[in-house]
Amino acid sequence: MRDEIRDILPAPSPEATLAAVAAMAEAETLQEIWTTLVEALAACGIERVNYGFTRYKVGRSIGDPSDVLFLSTHALEKVLWFHESGLYMRTPEYRWVRENTGACSWGHLKDERAAGRLTPDEAKAQDEIGASRARAGYTISFPETPPRSKGAMGLAFGRGVPQDAVDAWFAAHRDTVMALTGIAHARMGQMPLPVPGAALSARQREVLNWVADGKTTQDICVLTGLSASTIEKHLRAARTALSVETTAQAVAKLSFLNQLFATRDGDRAGG
Numbered sequence: 001m002r003d004e005i006r007d008i009l010p011a012p013s014p015e016a017t018l019a020a021v022a023a024m025a026e027a028e029t030l031q032e033i034w035t036t037l038v039e040a041l042a043a044c045g046i047e048r049v050n051y052g053f054t055r056y057k058v059g060r061s062i063g064d065p066s067d068v069l070f071l072s073t074h075a076l077e078k079v080l081w082f083h084e085s086g087l088y089m090r091t092p093e094y095r096w097v098r099e100n101t102g103a104c105s106w107g108h109l110k111d112e113r114a115a116g117r118l119t120p121d122e123a124k125a126q127d128e129i130g131a132s133r134a135r136a137g138y139t140i141s142f143p144e145t146p147p148r149s150k151g152a153m154g155l156a157f158g159r160g161v162p163q164d165a166v167d168a169w170f171a172a173h174r175d176t177v178m179a180l181t182g183i184a185h186a187r188m189g190q191m192p193l194p195v196p197g198a199a200l201s202a203r204q205r206e207v208l209n210w211v212a213d214g215k216t217t218q219d220i221c222v223l224t225g226l227s228a229s230t231i232e233k234h235l236r237a238a239r240t241a242l243s244v245e246t247t248a249q250a251v252a253k254l255s256f257l258n259q260l261f262a263t264r265d266g267d268r269a270g271g
Contacts, residue, residue, distance in 0.1 A: 048156035066197035090125035136163035
Protein backbone atom coordinates (compact mmCIF):
# COMPACT_ATOMS: atom_id res chain seq x y z
CA MET A 1 0.00 0.00 0.00
CA ARG A 2 2.83 2.42 0.85
CA ASP A 3 4.44 1.98 -2.58
CA GLU A 4 1.03 2.38 -4.23
CA ILE A 5 0.41 5.64 -2.39
CA ARG A 6 3.86 6.90 -3.38
CA ASP A 7 2.94 6.31 -7.02
CA ILE A 8 -0.30 8.29 -6.66
CA LEU A 9 0.64 11.11 -4.28
CA PRO A 10 4.07 12.71 -3.90
CA ALA A 11 5.69 12.94 -0.49
CA PRO A 12 6.26 16.55 0.66
CA SER A 13 9.83 17.77 0.42
CA PRO A 14 11.07 18.92 3.86
CA GLU A 15 13.22 21.59 2.21
CA ALA A 16 10.34 22.91 0.08
CA THR A 17 7.99 22.87 3.07
CA LEU A 18 10.43 24.85 5.20
CA ALA A 19 10.93 27.35 2.37
CA ALA A 20 7.16 27.80 2.01
CA VAL A 21 6.70 28.32 5.76
CA ALA A 22 9.50 30.91 5.78
CA ALA A 23 8.04 32.67 2.74
CA MET A 24 4.58 32.89 4.34
CA ALA A 25 6.07 34.11 7.63
CA GLU A 26 7.84 36.93 5.78
CA ALA A 27 5.10 37.75 3.24
CA GLU A 28 3.84 41.33 3.10
CA THR A 29 0.50 40.72 1.41
CA LEU A 30 -2.37 38.30 1.72
CA GLN A 31 -2.01 37.34 -1.94
CA GLU A 32 1.63 36.33 -1.41
CA ILE A 33 0.61 34.04 1.46
CA TRP A 34 -2.23 32.47 -0.51
CA THR A 35 -0.13 31.90 -3.62
CA THR A 36 2.69 30.31 -1.60
CA LEU A 37 0.27 28.02 0.22
CA VAL A 38 -1.52 26.90 -2.94
CA GLU A 39 1.77 26.14 -4.69
CA ALA A 40 3.14 24.22 -1.69
CA LEU A 41 -0.04 22.13 -1.41
CA ALA A 42 -0.12 21.51 -5.17
CA ALA A 43 3.36 19.97 -4.89
CA CYS A 44 1.77 17.46 -2.48
CA GLY A 45 -1.01 16.51 -4.89
CA ILE A 46 -3.67 18.83 -3.44
CA GLU A 47 -5.32 20.41 -6.48
CA ARG A 48 -8.14 22.50 -5.02
CA VAL A 49 -8.12 24.71 -1.91
CA ASN A 50 -11.00 26.61 -0.27
CA TYR A 51 -10.48 28.99 2.66
CA GLY A 52 -12.93 30.97 4.74
CA PHE A 53 -12.30 33.28 7.69
CA THR A 54 -14.67 35.39 9.76
CA ARG A 55 -14.27 37.62 12.79
CA TYR A 56 -18.04 37.85 13.28
CA LYS A 57 -19.05 34.31 14.28
CA VAL A 58 -22.29 34.26 16.26
CA GLY A 59 -23.60 30.89 17.43
CA ARG A 60 -23.76 28.59 14.40
CA SER A 61 -23.60 31.50 11.98
CA ILE A 62 -20.49 33.00 10.39
CA GLY A 63 -22.23 36.38 10.42
CA ASP A 64 -22.87 38.55 7.37
CA PRO A 65 -21.22 36.79 4.37
CA SER A 66 -20.05 40.21 3.15
CA ASP A 67 -17.81 40.37 6.25
CA VAL A 68 -16.20 37.00 5.52
CA LEU A 69 -12.98 36.42 3.60
CA PHE A 70 -13.35 33.64 1.03
CA LEU A 71 -10.42 32.41 -1.06
CA SER A 72 -10.59 29.52 -3.50
CA THR A 73 -8.88 27.88 -6.44
CA HIS A 74 -12.28 26.66 -7.64
CA ALA A 75 -14.24 28.51 -10.32
CA LEU A 76 -15.62 31.77 -8.91
CA GLU A 77 -19.22 31.06 -9.93
CA LYS A 78 -19.18 27.75 -8.03
CA VAL A 79 -17.80 29.37 -4.90
CA LEU A 80 -20.36 32.18 -5.02
CA TRP A 81 -23.23 29.73 -5.54
CA PHE A 82 -22.09 27.50 -2.68
CA HIS A 83 -22.01 30.38 -0.18
CA GLU A 84 -24.73 32.73 -1.44
CA SER A 85 -27.23 29.87 -1.65
CA GLY A 86 -26.55 29.01 2.00
CA LEU A 87 -25.89 25.40 1.03
CA TYR A 88 -22.60 25.37 2.94
CA MET A 89 -24.47 25.91 6.24
CA ARG A 90 -26.40 22.68 5.73
CA THR A 91 -23.41 20.42 5.06
CA PRO A 92 -22.00 17.99 7.63
CA GLU A 93 -18.57 19.58 7.03
CA TYR A 94 -19.88 22.91 8.31
CA ARG A 95 -21.23 21.30 11.49
CA TRP A 96 -17.94 19.48 11.98
CA VAL A 97 -15.98 22.74 11.60
CA ARG A 98 -18.21 24.50 14.16
CA GLU A 99 -17.81 21.74 16.72
CA ASN A 100 -14.17 20.70 16.21
CA THR A 101 -10.63 21.78 15.49
CA GLY A 102 -8.10 19.73 13.55
CA ALA A 103 -8.50 17.68 10.37
CA CYS A 104 -11.43 15.59 9.17
CA SER A 105 -11.40 13.09 6.29
CA TRP A 106 -14.24 13.44 3.82
CA GLY A 107 -14.50 9.67 4.02
CA HIS A 108 -15.41 9.99 7.70
CA LEU A 109 -18.48 12.05 6.80
CA LYS A 110 -19.58 9.43 4.28
CA ASP A 111 -19.21 6.82 7.01
CA GLU A 112 -21.29 9.01 9.33
CA ARG A 113 -24.07 9.05 6.76
CA ALA A 114 -23.90 5.30 6.27
CA ALA A 115 -24.23 4.91 10.04
CA GLY A 116 -27.30 7.19 10.10
CA ARG A 117 -25.60 9.93 12.10
CA LEU A 118 -26.27 12.81 9.69
CA THR A 119 -29.38 14.92 9.95
CA PRO A 120 -31.87 14.66 7.05
CA ASP A 121 -30.91 18.19 5.98
CA GLU A 122 -27.19 17.29 5.95
CA ALA A 123 -27.87 14.20 3.86
CA LYS A 124 -29.95 16.29 1.46
CA ALA A 125 -27.12 18.84 1.19
CA GLN A 126 -24.72 16.03 0.30
CA ASP A 127 -27.11 14.92 -2.44
CA GLU A 128 -27.42 18.48 -3.77
CA ILE A 129 -23.65 18.77 -4.03
CA GLY A 130 -23.63 15.34 -5.65
CA ALA A 131 -21.24 14.75 -8.51
CA SER A 132 -19.63 18.17 -8.13
CA ARG A 133 -17.70 16.67 -5.21
CA ALA A 134 -16.02 13.82 -7.02
CA ARG A 135 -12.67 14.30 -5.31
CA ALA A 136 -11.26 12.91 -2.07
CA GLY A 137 -10.08 15.37 0.52
CA TYR A 138 -9.88 16.79 4.01
CA THR A 139 -11.41 19.66 5.94
CA ILE A 140 -9.21 21.68 8.32
CA SER A 141 -10.80 23.60 11.20
CA PHE A 142 -8.60 26.16 12.95
CA PRO A 143 -8.83 27.19 16.64
CA GLU A 144 -11.10 30.13 17.42
CA THR A 145 -8.51 32.78 18.23
CA PRO A 146 -9.42 35.54 18.81
CA PRO A 147 -12.94 34.96 20.21
CA ARG A 148 -15.78 35.08 17.62
CA SER A 149 -13.34 34.32 14.81
CA LYS A 150 -13.39 31.11 12.81
CA GLY A 151 -11.27 29.83 9.95
CA ALA A 152 -11.52 26.65 7.92
CA MET A 153 -9.97 25.16 4.81
CA GLY A 154 -11.05 22.46 2.38
CA LEU A 155 -8.35 20.46 0.58
CA ALA A 156 -9.28 18.40 -2.49
CA PHE A 157 -6.91 15.96 -4.15
CA GLY A 158 -6.78 15.00 -7.83
CA ARG A 159 -9.69 13.35 -9.56
CA GLY A 160 -9.52 9.58 -9.37
CA VAL A 161 -7.40 9.47 -6.21
CA PRO A 162 -9.35 7.25 -3.76
CA GLN A 163 -10.12 8.49 -0.28
CA ASP A 164 -8.38 5.55 1.37
CA ALA A 165 -5.14 6.47 -0.42
CA VAL A 166 -5.58 10.10 0.67
CA ASP A 167 -6.22 8.97 4.26
CA ALA A 168 -3.04 6.87 4.29
CA TRP A 169 -1.03 9.73 2.75
CA PHE A 170 -2.46 12.21 5.25
CA ALA A 171 -1.63 9.94 8.18
CA ALA A 172 2.00 9.93 7.03
CA HIS A 173 2.22 13.67 6.28
CA ARG A 174 -0.30 15.24 8.65
CA ASP A 175 2.28 17.45 10.39
CA THR A 176 3.40 18.94 7.08
CA VAL A 177 -0.15 19.78 5.99
CA MET A 178 -1.10 21.23 9.38
CA ALA A 179 2.08 23.33 9.48
CA LEU A 180 1.50 24.77 6.00
CA THR A 181 -2.19 25.49 6.51
CA GLY A 182 -1.71 26.68 10.10
CA ILE A 183 0.97 29.28 9.32
CA ALA A 184 -1.04 30.45 6.29
CA HIS A 185 -4.16 30.92 8.42
CA ALA A 186 -2.26 32.69 11.20
CA ARG A 187 -0.53 35.06 8.80
CA MET A 188 -3.64 35.83 6.74
CA GLY A 189 -5.46 36.66 9.96
CA GLN A 190 -2.81 39.34 10.61
CA MET A 191 -3.31 40.98 7.21
CA PRO A 192 -5.92 43.59 6.27
CA LEU A 193 -8.90 41.46 5.28
CA PRO A 194 -10.31 42.67 1.95
CA VAL A 195 -13.92 41.66 2.54
CA PRO A 196 -16.83 43.09 0.51
CA GLY A 197 -18.40 44.55 3.67
CA ALA A 198 -15.47 46.95 4.17
CA ALA A 199 -15.12 48.49 0.72
CA LEU A 200 -14.32 52.15 1.52
CA SER A 201 -12.95 54.96 -0.57
CA ALA A 202 -9.45 56.21 0.20
CA ARG A 203 -10.86 59.38 1.74
CA GLN A 204 -13.38 57.53 3.94
CA ARG A 205 -10.61 55.28 5.22
CA GLU A 206 -8.30 58.24 5.84
CA VAL A 207 -10.89 60.13 7.88
CA LEU A 208 -11.64 57.04 9.98
CA ASN A 209 -7.91 56.56 10.55
CA TRP A 210 -7.69 60.11 11.93
CA VAL A 211 -10.69 59.47 14.21
CA ALA A 212 -9.03 56.28 15.48
CA ASP A 213 -5.91 58.36 16.09
CA GLY A 214 -7.90 60.53 18.52
CA LYS A 215 -8.27 63.56 16.25
CA THR A 216 -11.27 65.88 16.56
CA THR A 217 -13.25 67.08 13.57
CA GLN A 218 -11.40 70.42 13.75
CA ASP A 219 -8.06 68.56 13.83
CA ILE A 220 -9.06 66.58 10.75
CA CYS A 221 -10.08 69.80 8.98
CA VAL A 222 -6.56 71.15 9.50
CA LEU A 223 -4.85 67.89 8.56
CA THR A 224 -6.84 67.25 5.39
CA GLY A 225 -7.90 70.73 4.28
CA LEU A 226 -11.53 69.57 4.21
CA SER A 227 -14.51 71.35 5.74
CA ALA A 228 -16.35 69.91 8.75
CA SER A 229 -19.40 69.18 6.61
CA THR A 230 -17.29 67.27 4.08
CA ILE A 231 -15.67 65.25 6.83
CA GLU A 232 -19.08 64.34 8.22
CA LYS A 233 -20.19 63.38 4.71
CA HIS A 234 -17.26 60.94 4.42
CA LEU A 235 -17.94 59.52 7.89
CA ARG A 236 -21.62 59.05 7.08
CA ALA A 237 -20.75 57.28 3.83
CA ALA A 238 -18.25 55.08 5.67
CA ARG A 239 -20.85 54.07 8.27
CA THR A 240 -23.27 53.15 5.48
CA ALA A 241 -20.64 51.14 3.61
CA LEU A 242 -19.70 49.27 6.78
CA SER A 243 -23.35 48.68 7.80
CA VAL A 244 -22.87 50.25 11.25
CA GLU A 245 -24.69 53.02 13.10
CA THR A 246 -21.91 54.97 14.78
CA THR A 247 -18.43 56.14 13.90
CA ALA A 248 -17.08 54.25 16.93
CA GLN A 249 -18.54 51.04 15.47
CA ALA A 250 -16.98 51.85 12.11
CA VAL A 251 -13.55 52.24 13.72
CA ALA A 252 -14.04 48.99 15.65
CA LYS A 253 -15.01 47.09 12.51
CA LEU A 254 -11.97 48.31 10.59
CA SER A 255 -9.84 47.35 13.57
CA PHE A 256 -11.31 43.81 13.62
CA LEU A 257 -10.49 43.52 9.93
CA ASN A 258 -6.94 44.86 10.40
CA GLN A 259 -7.71 47.72 8.03
CA LEU A 260 -6.93 50.65 10.34
CA PHE A 261 -3.68 52.43 9.41
CA ALA A 262 -3.25 49.90 6.60
CA THR A 263 -1.93 52.58 4.23
CA ARG A 264 1.58 53.94 4.31
CA ASP A 265 2.31 57.16 6.18
CA GLY A 266 1.66 60.04 3.84
CA ASP A 267 -0.47 57.92 1.51
CA ARG A 268 -3.46 60.21 1.73
CA ALA A 269 -6.50 60.65 -0.46
CA GLY A 270 -6.50 63.50 -2.87
CA GLY A 271 -10.14 64.54 -2.95
